[in-house]
Amino acid sequence: xxxxxxxxxxxxxxxxxxxxxxxxxxxxxxxxxxxxxxxxxxxxxxxxxxxxxxxxxxxxxxxxxxxxxxxxxxxxxxxxxxxxxxxxxxxxxxxxxxxxxxxxxxxxxxxxxxxxxxxxxxxxxxxxxxxxxxxxxxxxxxxxxxxxxxxxxxxxxxxxxxxxxxxxxxxxxxxxxxxxxxxxxxxxxxxxxxxxxxxxxxxxxxxxxxxxxxxxxxxxxxxxxxxxxxxxxxxxxxxxxxxxxxxxxxxxxxxxxxxxxxxxxxxxxxxxxxxxxxxxxxxxxxxxxxxxxxxxxxxxxxxxxxxxxxxxxxxxxxxxxxxxxxxxxxxxxxxxxxxxxxxxxxxxxxxxxxxxxxxxxxxxxxxxxxxxxxxxxxxxxxxxxxxxxxxxxxxxxxxxxxxxxxxxxxxxxxxxxxxxxxxxxxxxxxxxxxxxxxxxxxxxxxxxxxxxxxxxxxxxxxxxxxxxxxxxxxxxxxxxxxxxxxxxxxxxxxxxxxxxxxxxxxxxxxxxxxxxxxxxxxxxxxxxxxxxxxxxxxxxxxxxxxxxxxxxxxxxxxxxxxxxxxxxxxxxxxxxxxxxxxxxxxxxxxxxxxxxxxxxxxxxxxxxxxxxxxxxxxxxxxxxxxxxxxxxxxxxxxxxxxxxxxxxxxxxxxxxxxxxxxxxxxxxxxxxxxxxxxxxxxxxxxxxxxxxxxxxxxxxxxxxxxxxxxxxxxxxxxxxxxxxxxxxxxxxxxxx
Numbered sequence: 001x002x003x004x005x006x007x008x009x010x011x012x013x014x015x016x017x018x019x020x021x022x023x024x025x026x027x028x029x030x031x032x033x034x035x036x037x038x039x040x041x042x043x044x045x046x047x048x049x050x051x052x053x054x055x056x057x058x059x060x061x062x063x064x065x066x067x068x069x070x071x072x073x074x075x076x077x078x079x080x081x082x083x084x085x086x087x088x089x090x091x092x093x094x095x096x097x098x099x100x101x102x103x104x105x106x107x108x109x110x111x112x113x114x115x116x117x118x119x120x121x122x123x124x125x126x127x128x129x130x131x132x133x134x135x136x137x138x139x140x141x142x143x144x145x146x147x148x149x150x151x152x153x154x155x156x157x158x159x160x161x162x163x164x165x166x167x168x169x170x171x172x173x174x175x176x177x178x179x180x181x182x183x184x185x186x187x188x189x190x191x192x193x194x195x196x197x198x199x200x201x202x203x204x205x206x207x208x209x210x211x212x213x214x215x216x217x218x219x220x221x222x223x224x225x226x227x228x229x230x231x232x233x234x235x236x237x238x239x240x241x242x243x244x245x246x247x248x249x250x251x252x253x254x255x256x257x258x259x260x261x262x263x264x265x266x267x268x269x270x271x272x273x274x275x276x277x278x279x280x281x282x283x284x285x286x287x288x289x290x291x292x293x294x295x296x297x298x299x300x301x302x303x304x305x306x307x308x309x310x311x312x313x314x315x316x317x318x319x320x321x322x323x324x325x326x327x328x329x330x331x332x333x334x335x336x337x338x339x340x341x342x343x344x345x346x347x348x349x350x351x352x353x354x355x356x357x358x359x360x361x362x363x364x365x366x367x368x369x370x371x372x373x374x375x376x377x378x379x380x381x382x383x384x385x386x387x388x389x390x391x392x393x394x395x396x397x398x399x400x401x402x403x404x405x406x407x408x409x410x411x412x413x414x415x416x417x418x419x420x421x422x423x424x425x426x427x428x429x430x431x432x433x434x435x436x437x438x439x440x441x442x443x444x445x446x447x448x449x450x451x452x453x454x455x456x457x458x459x460x461x462x463x464x465x466x467x468x469x470x471x472x473x474x475x476x477x478x479x480x481x482x483x484x485x486x487x488x489x490x491x492x493x494x495x496x497x498x499x500x501x502x503x504x505x506x507x508x509x510x511x512x513x514x515x516x517x518x519x520x521x522x523x524x525x526x527x528x529x530x531x532x533x534x535x536x537x538x539x540x541x542x543x544x545x546x547x548x549x550x551x552x553x554x555x556x557x558x559x560x561x562x563x564x565x566x567x568x569x570x571x572x573x574x575x576x577x578x579x580x581x582x583x584x585x586x587x588x589x590x591x592x593x594x595x596x597x598x599x600x601x602x603x604x605x606x607x608x609x610x611x612x613x614x615x616x617x618x619x620x621x622x623x624x625x626x627x628x629x630x631x632x633x634x635x636x637x638x639x640x641x642x643x644x645x646x647x648x649x650x651x652x653x654x655x656x657x658x659x660x661x662x663x664x665x666x667x668x669x670x671x672x673x674x675x676x677x678x679x680x681x682x683x684x685x686x687x688x689x690x691x692x693x694x695x696x697x698x699x700x701x702x703x704x705x706x707x708x709x710x711x712x713x714x715x716x717x718x719x720x721x722x723x724x725x726x727x728x729x730x731x732x733x734x735x736x
Contacts, residue, residue: 666700
């Protein structure tokens with residue numbers, strides 16, 4: 001029994017131990033399973049966190065570099081890799097100082113990598129900042145691969161680690177684009193300021209109230225002020241009083257949306273009180289939403305050109321020798337007076353002609369003659385005494401227009417004053433020269449008004465001829481019973497004058513060719529009268545009337561106007577056009593001014609309008625024209641001596657006159673090649689002209705044999721029926 005009980009106890013003990021071991025194994029297994037589950041969960045969380053971090057780094061626009069305190073790169077995103085121009089895997093594990101990049105500042109100086117990735121950065125006052133305060137700065141990254149520099153804003157912050165330590169995270173924000181935009185804006189602003197300050201014309205920035213915000217030196221100089229004194233001034237207050245209203249009206253129209261710019265020719269008042277002329281060009285700049293922001297104004301000084309224009313206009317309407325009004329102004333003034341209501345009996349004309357003036361010129365010379373003309377002009381001014389307009393038509397012929405309620409009485413008072421003023425001899429060059437004048441008067445009665453200005457002038461001219469025929473030095477009044485011849489002559493003059501005004505004179509253009517090539521290089525303008533009843537009239541039927549009645553200048557001016565307009569319309573062709581001018585027309589004083597005015601108005605290049613001066617007119621005229629010819633040459637208008645070889649002293653003309661070329665008279669051309677004398681003369685004249693380096697043109701060529709002979713003789717250009725009678729084809733400037 002005892003042994004049996006002992007065995008039983010041992011068995012129980014073994015069972016208990018086995019149970020206990022089983023329990024322990026179960027408990028341990030449960031704990032192991034729990035720990036494994038926790039580890040798995042922690043690993044999953046770690047993987048998820050890593051994925052999130054990788055996603056954040058990959059998705060971020062800024063470059064991110066995670067690096068240790070020891071300066072080794074732990075992680076880097078794609079944006080940072082692009083800045084450094086390297087693959088991310090090539091950067092991880094590298095030391096900061098070994099990154100394939102060179103860091104530079106704005107001055108191009110190198111910056112150490114440690115300074116770029118450090119937590120602590122110097123601020124402008126040189127203090128050091130620690131802790132959580134970030135001090136970003138901008139630096140340039142120049143990759144070793146040679147890629148363009150990328151400018152980045154760098155900021156570094158600590159990142160805690162699991163062991164209680166920390167790592168460093170550096171953000172690289174790419175600011176290359178904004179920086180380039182700011183740099184471009186800065187350059188643009190600098191360029192604008194440089195352009196504004198150095199502009200040769202005035203420039204102004206003004207606010208929407210038209211007050212000056214900025215003005216350059218050129219504008220201040222225009223006004224005789226310092227730029228700083230103009231800031232805040234109302235632009236209109238700087239204008240001449242008579243221009244302020246117009247300027248303000250233009251500004252208000254811009255503000256109201258009626259356009260965005262305007263140009264105005266106006267005057268400004270300088271600080272010293274003088275007026276200056278300028279062209280004001282204004283642009284209104286609006287904000288994106290359409291609100292007026294500021295004005296940009298350019299002010300160009302045109303005082304000198306305006307004065308030149310006014311002087312040219314004055315010269316175009318005044319006689320340069322005497323200062324009296326010229327023919328053009330006289331005709332305008334007379335026509336305007338006759339167009340007034342109740343002009344009959346209130347308008348009168350005196351035509352004055354000096355007796356034996358040619359003898360003064362011939363005996364004492366032109367300087368003495370000029371002094372006499374100036375003296376007579378003074379007499380006319382004194383006799384008129386503000387009651388009319390004194391004018392000089394040319395030569396020794398003058399006209400006075402009287403406007404008065406009692407013109408019939410006043411006109412005799414003026415005539416009496418003229419005779420009294422000429423009673424004493426004119427003192428000139430230590431001489432006393434007696435001067436008398438014949439005067440013809442016409443009062444604008446109803447019978448004369450129908451003929452207009454030319455009709456009244458013709459009547460006064462008829463009275464003048466009566467005065468000269470009756471003994472000179474006297475006054476005659478027009479009456480219908482005057483000679484039929486004079487009436488017929490003056491009627492023809494009146495008709496021609498009306499034709500000029502009505503535009504009935506037309507130009508036909510005869511080609512001038514290069515004899516070597518046959519190319520058309522220019523044209524001569526030939527005047528014709530397209531008469532409404534008699535058809536097309538040649539010059540021989542009306543030019544004598546123009547010369548005899550003083551219409552030569554008006555006719556010549558009309559030809560110049562038409563030819564200049566023709567050249568302007570055919571600018572692309574580059575051909576020249578020549579116009580025929582007599583010495584009397586040039587000596588008138590008005591003609592050259594009119595010609596140069598047309599050249600300027602049509603903006604003709606030098607050499608395109610050419611003057612042909614007939615040699616015959618030089619022989620017949622006692623007028624001095626050298627000054628006028630010099631003026632034409634200086635203005636780029638060549639002068640050709642027409643009908644060369646027909647005068648009495650062609651060599652002296654070439655020597656003494658500033659002419660550019662010659663035109664062989666057709667009388668020599670006609671004898672070629674059969675007439676040996678004509679051939680020798682043509683050859684000699686051509687050689688003479690070429691020796692003097694002049695342009696040579698042969699007129700009247702009708703046969704190819706003539707053209708070939710003249711070409712061999714050295715004549716460069718030719719003109720005549722062989723090449724065309726006269727066409728209106730488009731017409732390169734004539735070389736001076």
